[in-house]
Amino acid sequence: MxxxxxxxxxxxxxxxxxxxxxxxxxxxxxxxxQEEGALSKREKALIGLAVAVTVQCPYCIEAFTNSCLENGSNMDQMTEAMHLASAIRGGASLVHGIQSHNAHDKVSM
Amino acid sequence: MDSGIQITRNGRPAIPAAPTPFSERAGGLRALAVDTLQVNVGKLCNQACKHCHVDASPIRTEIMSAEVVDECLRVIREFSIPTLDITGGAPELNPNFRRFVTEARWFGANVIVRHNLTVMHEDGQNDLPEFFAKNEVEIVSSLPYFQQTQTDAQRGTGVFERSISALRRLNDVGYGTSGKLKLNLVYNPVGAFLPPAQSAIEADFKRELKSRYGIVFNNLYTITNMPIARYLDWLRRSGNELSYITKLVGAFNPSTLEGLMCRSMISVDWTGRLFDCDFNQMLELGPTDGTPRTIFDFDAEKLRKRMIATADHCYGCTAGAGSSCGGTVA
The missing domain is CATH 1.20.890 (cAMP-dependent Protein Kinase, Chain A)
Incomplete structure (x- = not known):
C-alpha cells in the first residue's frame, strides 16, 4: 500500500x-x-504543469506533462515553466526574509 | 536476444487488443473510392526508426520486382488512378524506383514519394532533388521535431543533421518555395502520446525551421503512431502499451470515420498483394469479402465498394483529430 x-x-x-x-x-x-480561450491550450498546459510541480501533485504532474507534449511543447519549454514556478516559490520564501529583518531591527540597537 | 521482439512477433505480426473492440465503436467500414494507389516498394531502408510500422531497416531484403512495378503502372494507366503514393522502406533504394516515377508521370498521375531525406546522402542518390523537381514529385518527409534530440531519439543518431542538409538541398531546387514543388513534413510523437493540433505545431515548425536553419516547407502533417510492429515492441518494453491503447480508445472520434484514408485508397505490398492500408499490409490483414487480392487482378469497381478489414489497431487513425498519410482527417 x-x-x-x-x-x-x-x-x-x-x-x-x-x-x-x-x-x-x-x-x-x-x-x-483547459479549453482554448484567450490563452491557447498549449499555454494552459504549461501553466498547469508549473502549478502541478508547485503543489507537488504526482497525478497532476504526469497528466500535465502528457498534456504539454500533446500540445507540442518540448522539454526546454516545460523546464522553463517549472523553473519559473519554482523560482516564484523560492522568491516567496525569500521575500519573507524582510520579516526577519524587520523583527531584527525592532529588537536591535 | 531482444525479448520484446519475440513477444510481438511470435511467428505472426501482433495486433494490440483494446478494452472495447474497434468494430463496436466504428461499425463496418466500406470504401468510397480508389483515388490513390499506395505502393510499398520494399522494406529496405537506410534507417531503422524506433516507431517504424514496416520494421524497415538496412538488413531487409524485400524489394518489389520490375514485374510488379509494371503491373502497378498498367493499373494506373488503365484505370486512370489520379495519385500514386510511393512508400517503403526508403523507396529510392528500389532499383525500379526512378522508372516507376517517370512512367507514372507520363500517364498523368500525381506522384507522392515518402522520402526519408537522409537517403539523399547514400551512394548514387545525390541527384534526387533534381530528379524529384524534374518530375514534379510531391515530397512527404518525416521530421518528428524541429530539435535534434527528439529527432535522433526516434530516427537514429545523426539523422537530424543529415535531414536538415537534405531539406536545404530540396529548398535549393525550389521545393517548399514555389507553387508546383510541394514539400510536406510529417510530425509524429517521439513517445507514447498523441500528436498536438496540426495547425499549432505547423506554425512552430515553420517559425523554428526558418529562423534556425533558413528552411521552408508547405504543410506539416501530424500522424499518430500506430501501435504495431516496432512501435508496439517499444510500447511493451517501456511499459506504455496499456496506457497508450487506453488513450487511443478514449480519444476515439467518430467524425474521423468519413475521411479515413483506407476509404479512398488501396495499398500494394512488394509482392503485389492488395490491402486496405499500409498498416493492414504489415499485419497481413487482407480484404475479407472476395475482392481482388493482388495487383494482377485489380478491379476498380469491386475495390471501390469493398468492405474494409479492421482490428483494434485502427484506433490509431481515429483518435482525436484522426490520422492519415495526409495528416489529420477531422
Missing amino acids: HYYNEEDLARFGEMAKYRPELFEKFLAWYTAC
Missing part, C-alpha cells in the same frame, strides 16, 4: 460516489478551464 498509486488517477471519477453534484461541478469547471 502506497499513499500514491499510479492507477488511482484513472479512478478520479470515483470521487462522484458521494455528493456527485459537487464533483460534476468541479469537473465542468476543470474541463472548461
Whole structure:
C-alpha cells in the first residue's frame, strides 16, 4: 500500500460516489478551464504543469506533462515553466526574509 | 536476444487488443473510392526508426520486382488512378524506383514519394532533388521535431543533421518555395502520446525551421503512431502499451470515420498483394469479402465498394483529430 498509486488517477471519477453534484461541478469547471480561450491550450498546459510541480501533485504532474507534449511543447519549454514556478516559490520564501529583518531591527540597537 | 521482439512477433505480426473492440465503436467500414494507389516498394531502408510500422531497416531484403512495378503502372494507366503514393522502406533504394516515377508521370498521375531525406546522402542518390523537381514529385518527409534530440531519439543518431542538409538541398531546387514543388513534413510523437493540433505545431515548425536553419516547407502533417510492429515492441518494453491503447480508445472520434484514408485508397505490398492500408499490409490483414487480392487482378469497381478489414489497431487513425498519410482527417 502506497499513499500514491499510479492507477488511482484513472479512478478520479470515483470521487462522484458521494455528493456527485459537487464533483460534476468541479469537473465542468476543470474541463472548461483547459479549453482554448484567450490563452491557447498549449499555454494552459504549461501553466498547469508549473502549478502541478508547485503543489507537488504526482497525478497532476504526469497528466500535465502528457498534456504539454500533446500540445507540442518540448522539454526546454516545460523546464522553463517549472523553473519559473519554482523560482516564484523560492522568491516567496525569500521575500519573507524582510520579516526577519524587520523583527531584527525592532529588537536591535 | 531482444525479448520484446519475440513477444510481438511470435511467428505472426501482433495486433494490440483494446478494452472495447474497434468494430463496436466504428461499425463496418466500406470504401468510397480508389483515388490513390499506395505502393510499398520494399522494406529496405537506410534507417531503422524506433516507431517504424514496416520494421524497415538496412538488413531487409524485400524489394518489389520490375514485374510488379509494371503491373502497378498498367493499373494506373488503365484505370486512370489520379495519385500514386510511393512508400517503403526508403523507396529510392528500389532499383525500379526512378522508372516507376517517370512512367507514372507520363500517364498523368500525381506522384507522392515518402522520402526519408537522409537517403539523399547514400551512394548514387545525390541527384534526387533534381530528379524529384524534374518530375514534379510531391515530397512527404518525416521530421518528428524541429530539435535534434527528439529527432535522433526516434530516427537514429545523426539523422537530424543529415535531414536538415537534405531539406536545404530540396529548398535549393525550389521545393517548399514555389507553387508546383510541394514539400510536406510529417510530425509524429517521439513517445507514447498523441500528436498536438496540426495547425499549432505547423506554425512552430515553420517559425523554428526558418529562423534556425533558413528552411521552408508547405504543410506539416501530424500522424499518430500506430501501435504495431516496432512501435508496439517499444510500447511493451517501456511499459506504455496499456496506457497508450487506453488513450487511443478514449480519444476515439467518430467524425474521423468519413475521411479515413483506407476509404479512398488501396495499398500494394512488394509482392503485389492488395490491402486496405499500409498498416493492414504489415499485419497481413487482407480484404475479407472476395475482392481482388493482388495487383494482377485489380478491379476498380469491386475495390471501390469493398468492405474494409479492421482490428483494434485502427484506433490509431481515429483518435482525436484522426490520422492519415495526409495528416489529420477531422
